[in-house]
Amino acid sequence: MITPEQIRERIAEAIQQSGMTQTAIAKSLNISQSTIAHYLKGDILPALDTFANLCKLLDVDTNYILCQE
Secondary structure (H helix, E strand, O other): OOOHHHHHHHHHHHHHHHOOOHHHHHHHHOOOHHHHHHHHHOOOOOOHHHHHHHHHHHOOOHHHHOOOO
């Protein structure tokens, strides 16, 4: 079973590997930097549309983030 913690870890990994700042990601997604920080802390997960756009921005497969591969 996939846990929110596993998804959070993969989002954090993808952000780190992208080399982009939280601020740059937030600006590109039209959300606040604090929202990105909440994703990284595991407080919340992105909404589906934000998740899809985040994966596209970071050039990472959604299946990877969702632990499907």
